[in-house]
Amino acid sequence: MANDHDDFYVGYLPTPSAHRRFSKVALVAVLLCAGIAGAGIAWLMDDPGRGVWATETSELTGTLRLSPVAFLQTAAGPVLLVEPGKFGARDLEPIGDGSPVTVRGTTLERDGHRMIELTSGDDAVTRVGTAPTSITETEAARRVVIEGEIIDTKCYLGAMKPGEGRTHAACARLCIRGGIPAGVVGTADGRQIWAIIDPGEDGVISETMLNAVGKPVHIEGELTSRAGLAILRDARLHAGD
Amino acid sequence: MSVEFRLVQWNTHKKVYDLAVTALVLVSIGSIVGVGLAAFPPPGEVSPPILLMRALGATAVIMLHVILAIGPLARLTTLAAPLLYNRRHLGVAFFLIALLHALVATGFYGGFGHGVWLVNVVTGGYRTGGEVPFELLGFLALLIFFAMAATSHDFWLSFLGPRVWKWLHMLVYAGYALVVGHVMLGAAAERATPVWPALLGVGITGLTTLHLAAGLRSLREHQAAEGESNWADAGEAASIPDDRARIVRLPSGDSVAVFRQGDRLTAMSNVCAHQGGPIGEGKIVDGCATCPWHGYQYRPEDGCSPPPYTEKLPTYSVRVRGSRVEISTTPNELGTPSAAGILDGDDHGE
Ligand code: HEM
Ligand code: FES
Numbered sequence: 001m002a003n004d005h006d007d008f009y010v011g012y013l014p015t016p017s018a019h020r021r022f023s024k025v026a027l028v029a030v031l032l033c034a035g036i037a038g039a040g041i042a043w044l045m046d047d048p049g050r051g052v053w054a055t056e057t058s059e060l061t062g063t064l065r066l067s068p069v070a071f072l073q074t075a076a077g078p079v080l081l082v083e084p085g086k087f088g089a090r091d092l093e094p095i096g097d098g099s100p101v102t103v104r105g106t107t108l109e110r111d112g113h114r115m116i117e118l119t120s121g122d123d124a125v126t127r128v129g130t131a132p133t134s135i136t137e138t139e140a141a142r143r144v145v146i147e148g149e150i151i152d153t154k155c156y157l158g159a160m161k162p163g164e165g166r167t168h169a170a171c172a173r174l175c176i177r178g179g180i181p182a183g184v185v186g187t188a189d190g191r192q193i194w195a196i197i198d199p200g201e202d203g204v205i206s207e208t209m210l211n212a213v214g215k216p217v218h219i220e221g222e223l224t225s226r227a228g229l230a231i232l233r234d235a236r237l238h239a240g241d
Numbered sequence: 242m243s244v245e246f247r248l249v250q251w252n253t254h255k256k257v258y259d260l261a262v263t264a265l266v267l268v269s270i271g272s273i274v275g276v277g278l279a280a281f282p283p284p285g286e287v288s289p290p291i292l293l294m295r296a297l298g299a300t301a302v303i304m305l306h307v308i309l310a311i312g313p314l315a316r317l318t319t320l321a322a323p324l325l326y327n328r329r330h331l332g333v334a335f336f337l338i339a340l341l342h343a344l345v346a347t348g349f350y351g352g353f354g355h356g357v358w359l360v361n362v363v364t365g366g367y368r369t370g371g372e373v374p375f376e377l378l379g380f381l382a383l384l385i386f387f388a389m390a391a392t393s394h395d396f397w398l399s400f401l402g403p404r405v406w407k408w409l410h411m412l413v414y415a416g417y418a419l420v421v422g423h424v425m426l427g428a429a430a431e432r433a434t435p436v437w438p439a440l441l442g443v444g445i446t447g448l449t450t451l452h453l454a455a456g457l458r459s460l461r462e463h464q465a466a467e468g469e470s471n472w473a474d475a476g477e478a479a480s481i482p483d484d485r486a487r488i489v490r491l492p493s494g495d496s497v498a499v500f501r502q503g504d505r506l507t508a509m510s511n512v513c514a515h516q517g518g519p520i521g522e523g524k525i526v527d528g529c530a531t532c533p534w535h536g537y538q539y540r541p542e543d544g545c546s547p548p549p550y551t552e553k554l555p556t557y558s559v560r561v562r563g564s565r566v567e568i569s570t571t572p573n574e575l576g577t578p579s580a581a582g583i584l585d586g587d588d589h590g591e
Binding site: 008009010011012013015018019020022023026027030031033034035036037038039040041042043044045046047048049050051052085086087160161162165166167168169170171172173174175177178207208210211213 | 295
């Protein structure tokens with residue numbers, strides 16, 4: 001019986017040596033190809049940016065601002081406020097725009113832009129005084145065409161890395177629909193731009209704008225600022241984007 | 242052949258095969274995660290779930306290429322038969338890796354917010370315009386692979402019948418096309434470097450070449466010339482190697498394996514009752530024609546598998562005219578003994 005199959009492979013009989021050799025060579029070749037392809041795929045990933053999401057809870061004091069999105073006005077610049085998960089800040093109207101507050105949460109920061117993810121307890125935002133502070137518009141509105149991308153600010157600032165681009169767009173839309181401020185990053189007239197897109201009355205940017213999240217676009221609007229936060233008002237996409 | 246022997250050896254082979262599959266998964270995921278961690282140190286790191294998701298997706302794509310290469314390779318050389326023997330395991334492992342990729346992707350990108358995590362991602366985040374969400378293509382591919390993995394067991398083969406089963410499993414090519422679309426519209430469109438188009442280009446070219454080469458080979462089969470009423474010429478009898486077969490295509494289009502055992506010539510369908518393997522590329526083992534793919538066996542005299550197995554293949558009557566072998570152009574009734582052709586004393590052997 002041994003001679004019957006010495007040059008022929010049957011799964012339930014001992015494997016002939018030629019077949020054994022072929023299988024070994026094939027396995028080594030496949031492992032080599034997989035290792036090289038895998039290394040290439042990983043080595044050639046895009047730079048996910050330098051966003052950092054702190055692991056420790058911290059406290060920040062400043063002035064609460066609720067328009068056009070919730071943020072904290074501080075001496076060191078504006079800090080966006082959001083909830084855990086893919087949700088914008090809770091209803092802070094009862095505390096009121098302009099109130100001095102202390103907020104508790106974990107900070108996200110990228111390229112000097114900051115956000116704090118509030119802790120889930122009731123004490124995440126507490127009023128620390130009575131006197132409301134007024135704001136002066138520091139920058140006159142100017143018309144710009146920004147070449148860049150619409151992003152959800154939470155993922156972009158470090159909740160996910162990368163937190164931008166096509167592959168992340170489904171997540172970004174979920175975040176923006178959940179109330180996380182939509183932003184635009186890019187350039188206008190050769191200058192770097194980072195601005196929050198004014199969501200208007202609805203609280204969420206338009207469906208057209210949502211569809212364009214994560215793609216390279218031209219977006220036009222009035223660039224202005226409120227309490228240090230750059231804002232793009234009356235934003236609209238250029239045709240074709 | 243005893244049933245017991247079959248089980249024991251099958252297990253050893255299965256173990257070695259599963260080890261090889263595991264090695265492939267580990268090398269692929271390991272190289273991506275390893276290089277990804279080393280090349281992107283904090284604070285410029287890729288989030289671990291995203292790195293893992295990418296590693297799983299890429300590993301699934303690599304495994305899919307191996308799976309699709311094995312079929313034509315086995316038709317080109319019988320040396321590749323051991324790779325084919327447990328390909329089902331590779332198929333199921335591939336599905337599980339792709340499923341894990343989809344779970345991490347939908348969980349991370351679709352979870353933690355409003356709505357259903359799966360729907361959130363598969364609809365591209367409820368996008369209402371523009372091109373098809375690349376995630377949807379991945380989802381459709383995964384559905385196909387699920388159907389295949391779930392029906393990979395031989396129970397389903399006999400339950401659905403070979404035709405439906407084969408049809409279902411040909412959908413793997415549709416799945417492959419969907420995966421290519423998923424990667425090209427997603428990761429490839431996003432990345433600054435064309436690493437994915439390059440790799441997929443190599444993969445598609447390689448697979449096409451293998452399939453074309455295997456297809457050309459089956460065109461080279463012996464075409465049986467129509468002879469006198471109901472008999473077709475199947476070539477020189479003596480040039481069929483002992484215990485081996487020549488594959489002959491009848492004018493009707495049927496493919497027939499003509500076996501020679503010493504001076505006896507017999508013929509049966511070339512299409513294995515299991516998964517349609519080429520019996521004629523097999524060999525006589527223990528007196529039975531043995532399929533090169535998974536070793537199903539058939540008795541040359543009546544086309545029946547030896548007990549306890551119950552598969553049957555159609556046989557064809559054979560006669561010898563001078564040095565030529567001739568086969569009947571219509572098959573015998575299933576399971577009935579068939580006429581063998583006998584060579585004259587000095588006509589055979591090499
Ligand atoms: C429900 C099904 C699926 C979903 C939701 C899905 C989702 C995704 C997402 C979101 C990405 C982008 C990841 C990123 O870079 O951020 C991706 C990439 C990818 N997917 Fe899928 N996928 C699915 C099925 C599949 C299947 C079946 C395969 C292959 C067999 C596959 C292979 C890949 C590959 C190779 C990548 C590129 C990874 C890289 O960036 O290098 N996916 N998928
Ligand atoms: S096809 Fe599986 S044994 Fe023939």
